[in-house]
Amino acid sequence: MEFQNKLKAIAEKIDLLKDKITTEESTKHAFVLPFINALGYDSFNPTEVVPEFTADLGLKKGEKVDYAIFQNDLPILIIECKHWQQDLNLHNSQLFRYFHVTKTRFSLLTNGIQYRFYTDLEQPNKMDEKPFLEFDITKVKDNTIHEILKFHKSNFDVDKIVDNASSLKYTKEIKKCLSEELTKPSFEFSRLFASKVYSGRLTEKVMDEFIVLVHKALNQIISEKVNDRLNAALNKESEKQQEEIVEEKPEENKIITTDEEKDGFRIVVAILRRNLSVERISQRDTQSYFGILLDDNNRKPLCRLYLNTSNKYLAVFDENKNETKIAIDTIDDIYKYEEQLLQTINYYEPNI
Known part of the structure; x- marks a missing residue:
């Protein structure tokens, strides 16, 4: 979580400052160095982070890569930086040359927003043309954070990263192909x-x-999968809410069960007893309504009576326990809705 918060802070800083960053050097100091620090490396310690690291190419001397991160006196990652507005596709050839003359297995090309990690999966000591890990730090996802953390000073293990790099690289390419086919x-x-x-x-x-x-079929499958996930999430949340319902505890001194409510209860019992034993039909009076429950369980409402106001209502429930109020003139009107009342039992006792 701490690492994730550091990346979020960098993203917020980018959003705040990028329009004021006009040079490559400013990009390095404002965006790239904070990322290096987030990985646990001290950018002020020349034994860990070496700026302008020399990467001479044959007879061509004085070639330098922007940063090299060292561990145990060996470079483990070289970093080439560009201005945040630069298109990285135009610059990987330069890093390709640097990679060849260093002893590192990993290189990073970045403009402070886009990050591309490379290794040598295809030919030893020759940087692959395509990165095995690529992300936008302002939109980084949890699964990507897990991969970035492998470069953290406390986690760094060359063999583990290389072993995983192949899977990351080809999974990314497959996802890209599938995305194109879907489109x-x-x-x-x-x-x-x-x-x-x-x-x-x-x-x-x-x-x-x-x-x-x-x-058409591909898009329908995706749509159905998304809907299934949404419905599953909604149902799970609904179940959670039901579990969190606190049993209502009537305040005895404020609740008076009227004769009309008692008569209404008797009518409901007369209807429901066709499919239920009388002992399973319970009443629970509250300040706002008179509840009728199955097995005295507040999570199994059969109906509710609203009789203590100028307008009277019978409330019935659907299979998702959504309440619908029906206006009635007298309690005798309850008989008109015996079908709905009997149907409610089936939501809890489908075999009846």
């Missing part, structure tokens, strides 16, 4: 499904139709 299914992707469900010849005309159908 615009390719001929090959659509043909895969068409061949499974269509027995005829896959002509160009047929495939044109299937490309549309595959796109």
Whole structure:
């Protein structure tokens, strides 16, 4: 949580200051160094963080990478920084050269907002063209934070990061491919499904139709999955709220059960006893309504009577325990709603 808060603070700082940052040096000091510090490295300690680290290339001397992070006197991460408005796609070739002449297994290209971590999965001591970890620090997600933490001073382990880098890299690429297919299914992707469900010849005309159908089906699946997750979350929250309902404790000195309420209760009992034994039908009077419950359980309301005001109501419940008030003129009108009252029992006793 502490590390997550540090990243959040950097993101807030970026939002506040970026329009005032006009140079690459300012980007380094305002955005990149705080990130290095968040990883647990002391940017003021030259044995941990070396600015302008020399990375001579053959006969070309004086080549320097912006920062190198050291551990046990060896560079473990080289960092090339650009101005926050720079497109990083234009600059990875420079870092590619630096990587080749250093002993590090990891490099980082950043503009203080976008971060791209590289290693040498494809050829030893040769930086891969594509990063294995990439994120926007202003939009970083929890699962990404978990991966960034592996570069923290207290966690750093070369072998563990390299072992995981392959999975991260190819998972990212697969997600990118799937995202493209979801947006615009390719001929090959659509043909895969068409061949499974269509027995005829896959002509160009047929495939044109299937490309549309595959796109439609994919979007429907995603929509259904999202709705299922939302409904599951809503149901879980509803159940939690029901569990937190505090049993109402009537204040005896303020509650008076009227004769009309007693008569109303008898009418409800007369209706419900067709499907329930009388002993299971309970009453509970409150200041605002007269409640009728199954098994004297406040979580199993059968109905409510609102009879102590100028307008009288019978309240019934649906399967989600949502209350609906029905205006009545007299308690005898309760008989008109015996179907709804009997249906309520089925919500709690579906086999009756």
